[in-house]
Amino acid sequence: MENRKPLILIIDDEESLRDGCRQALEKSGYTVLAAGEGVEGIKIARESIPDIAFIDLKMPGISGMEIIEILSKDIPDIVLIMITGYATILSAVEAIQKGAYDYLPKPFSPEQLRSVARRGLDHRSLKIETRRLREEKERMEKSFITFVSHEMRSPLVVIRQYIESLKAIAGDRFDKDVTDIIERCSVRIQNLEEMIEHWLDLSRIENGTLAQKKDLVSLSRIIARSVEDMAPVCRGREILLETHAPDNLPDIIGDEESLVRVFTNIIGNATKYTPEGGKITISTEREDYYITVSISDTGSGIPEDKLPFIFEPFFRVRGKEERHRGSGLGLTFCKKIMESHGGEICATSKQGEGTTFMLKFPTDLSSTGVSLMPS
Amino acid sequence: MTAKKKILLIDDDKDFLYATKLILEKGGYEVFLAEDGKSGVEMWKSVSPDLAIIDMMMETWGEGFSVLNKIRATDTGKNTPLFMLSAVDLQGPYQSYEPPAEFPKVNRVLHKPVKAEDLLRFIAQELSA
Numbered sequence: 001m002e003n004r005k006p007l008i009l010i011i012d013d014e015e016s017l018r019d020g021c022r023q024a025l026e027k028s029g030y031t032v033l034a035a036g037e038g039v040e041g042i043k044i045a046r047e048s049i050p051d052i053a054f055i056d057l058k059m060p061g062i063s064g065m066e067i068i069e070i071l072s073k074d075i076p077d078i079v080l081i082m083i084t085g086y087a088t089i090l091s092a093v094e095a096i097q098k099g100a101y102d103y104l105p106k107p108f109s110p111e112q113l114r115s116v117a118r119r120g121l122d123h124r125s126l127k128i129e130t131r132r133l134r135e136e137k138e139r140m141e142k143s144f145i146t147f148v149s150h151e152m153r154s155p156l157v158v159i160r161q162y163i164e165s166l167k168a169i170a171g172d173r174f175d176k177d178v179t180d181i182i183e184r185c186s187v188r189i190q191n192l193e194e195m196i197e198h199w200l201d202l203s204r205i206e207n208g209t210l211a212q213k214k215d216l217v218s219l220s221r222i223i224a225r226s227v228e229d230m231a232p233v234c235r236g237r238e239i240l241l242e243t244h245a246p247d248n249l250p251d252i253i254g255d256e257e258s259l260v261r262v263f264t265n266i267i268g269n270a271t272k273y274t275p276e277g278g279k280i281t282i283s284t285e286r287e288d289y290y291i292t293v294s295i296s297d298t299g300s301g302i303p304e305d306k307l308p309f310i311f312e313p314f315f316r317v318r319g320k321e322e323r324h325r326g327s328g329l330g331l332t333f334c335k336k337i338m339e340s341h342g343g344e345i346c347a348t349s350k351q352g353e354g355t356t357f358m359l360k361f362p363t364d365l366s367s368t369g370v371s372l373m374p375s
Numbered sequence: 376m377t378a379k380k381k382i383l384l385i386d387d388d389k390d391f392l393y394a395t396k397l398i399l400e401k402g403g404y405e406v407f408l409a410e411d412g413k414s415g416v417e418m419w420k421s422v423s424p425d426l427a428i429i430d431m432m433m434e435t436w437g438e439g440f441s442v443l444n445k446i447r448a449t450d451t452g453k454n455t456p457l458f459m460l461s462a463v464d465l466q467g468p469y470q471s472y473e474p475p476a477e478f479p480k481v482n483r484v485l486h487k488p489v490k491a492e493d494l495l496r497f498i499a500q501e502l503s504a
Contacts, residue, residue: 158390160488165397168491 006121007048010034011041011067012056012083017106021054024110025117038062045071050078052120054104054113057084057091065091065098072099077128079120083108141207148200156193160186191327198329202313205336213255216364219291220249222256223282226263233268238276241267244283250291250363254341262334262345266295266357269330273355274299292360301351310347311335379405380502381422385415385442386430386460391487395428395494402495412442423451425502428458428485440478447479456482456501460489 008030010021018034025032033048035041038061045053053071057064068080082095082103092103101123104116163186167179174182204210227243234241270280278298285292302310302317309315314328338345342362349355382404386392389410396406407422409415412433419427427446431439439459446452459481483497 154388157487158388158394161391161394164488164491165394165401168398168401168495 005029005031006052006117007031007033007050008117009041009045009048009050009053011036011038011053011059011064013037013059014056017056017083020110021113024113027110028114028117030117038064038067041067042070042074045075045078049075051124052079052081052117054081054083055100057082057095058086065095068095068100069098077124079124081116081120138207141203145200145203145207148196148203152196153193156189156196160189160193163189195327195329198327198333201333202329202336205333205340211255211258211337211340213257214253215256216251217254217256217259218249219252219284219293219361220245220247222259222263223249223284223293225260226267227282229260229264230267230271233271234280237271237274239271239274240279242279242281244281245293246284249284250286252291252341252361253364254361255337258337259341262337262359263293263295265330265334266359270295270297270299270355270357273297273301286363289362290360291363292358294356294358296354296356298354301353301355302347302349303351304349307347307349311345379403380426381405381407381424382498383407383409383415383419383422383424383427385409385412385427385433385439387411387433388430391430395489398491398494399498401491402498404498412438415442416445419446419452420449424455426456426458426498428460431459431461443479443481458483458485458497460485460487 006029008025010018010032011034012018012021013036015036018036022032022034033044033050035044037059041053041055042062044050053067055064055067055071064082064084068082071078072080079102080095080100082092082100083106084091084103085106095103101120102116104113163182166182201210223243223245227241231241267280267282274280274297280298281294281296283294283296285294306315306317310317311331311334313332316328335345338359344360345357346360347355347357382399384392384395384399384406385408386395387410392408392410396408399406407418407424409418415427415429429439429442429446433439433442443457443459446455446457457480461484482501485494485497
């Protein structure tokens with residue numbers, strides 16, 4: 001925090017009020033500047049950058065409301081407090097909309113003035129601290145992404161390259177158990193790389209470098225593309241993959257590629273926990289401003305006590321014995337992508353019967369409007 | 376017996392160079408290594424390899440591209456096959472990076488790590504053409 005005494009500016013056309021305020025505030029250890037009208041007040045404010053400005057609403061010349069508007073744009077972090085003889089809700093609301101933090105109705109006691117000033121200063125330090133922390137967080141996230149993507153991945157890339165060369169130079173001379181070990185190492189390293197990749201994706205969603213597109217995209221096409229991608233996996237595991245969705249689904253606003261990843265992720269999960277001969281069904285339901293896509297499977301289901309945690313990073317429903325090791329970040333990714341689209345994701349499940357994931361999207365209002373028009 | 380074909384490998388990671396060298400030697404090539412762009416270009420001129428593989432992301436982002444430019448600008452570099460190596464995740468923030476239109480020809484972009492069989496197959500395709 002700053003070590004200097006807090007600087008307060010009073011802009012009021014009444015000389016007695018300025019003097020009264022000055023005395024009351026100087027007693028509390030503040031430095032006080034004063035101006036008798038708006039233009040001079042703005043000039044002083046721009047030169048001396050006060051922490052707080054008390055501004056009388058009703059003055060000859062430039063009005064208090066205009067001063068508030070100008071200073072809130074000009075001076076970052078300044079706390080503006082309106083002084084008014086006729087404190088109406090309307091004028092208070094207007095002042096706050098223009099950037100004022102508080103208002104002080106006339107007449108007021110020195111104690112009231114000091115208390116409002118104290119509150120204003122607290123608010124200001126909080127605001128500055130919040131911004132500092134936010135900037136720090138963003139900076140750390142950015143350097144974390146750079147760190148992970150370069151420093152952590154390069155050694156893994158090299159290790160895999162060594163494994164490749166090992167296979168190339170001596171593959172046929174190794175016994176089977178040795179090649180097995182090499183193969184297992186290779187798989188685990190690939191898993192680790194995948195985990196880093198997914199972790200990076202999550203960080204990129206958070207700092208806004210992933211899923212940034214805001215295109216008008218066709219939900220029907222996203223479903224069709226995802227089904228096409230996942231059809232071979234389903235066929236391989238003899239699982240029926242059915243879509244019950246009308247062709248004229250409304251468009252949504254978003255990032256097609258990351259949404260396809262959300263859908264293939266959910267369908268992929270379903271294939272892992274659905275036995276052969278099972279079924280995965282995709283269906284849709286429209287509400288006025290939302291569209292919900294449900295993906296249901298006839299798999300083993302998720303125990304009720306585990307269900308609330310499935311979107312948490314690295315949560316595994318079946319603990320360490322998990323047969324299908326993924327990165328543990330797939331559903332977290334889906335949730336973050338859905339949130340970045342203003343949507344929601346949730347799941348219901350019954351053990352032994354199956355699980356349903358519901359993806360709720362806000363529909364694009366313009367396209368909904370068009371489809372509601374009589375043809 | 377014909378002489379071994381020469382391949383120049385430019386990458387700032389020693390281990391990556393060594394691992395890839397083993398694969399290339401197994402494939403029957405004579406391999407030359409350079410750990411930075413400058414010595415890579417010098418070696419290109421002194422060795423005149425039949426093919427070069429250049430890392431895109433050395434020391435500074437884009438150094439690989441400037442090496443590519445310099446090699447393509449030499450007499451022997453006009454038509455020699457050149458491969459670029461990248462560890463860049465294409466879904467990541469560099470997605471938007473596109474080389475300018477007048478950019479010199481790259482015969483193939485390889486993603487790290489490169490499978491031994493792929494690497495040898497791609498090289499064989501270029502050198503038999």
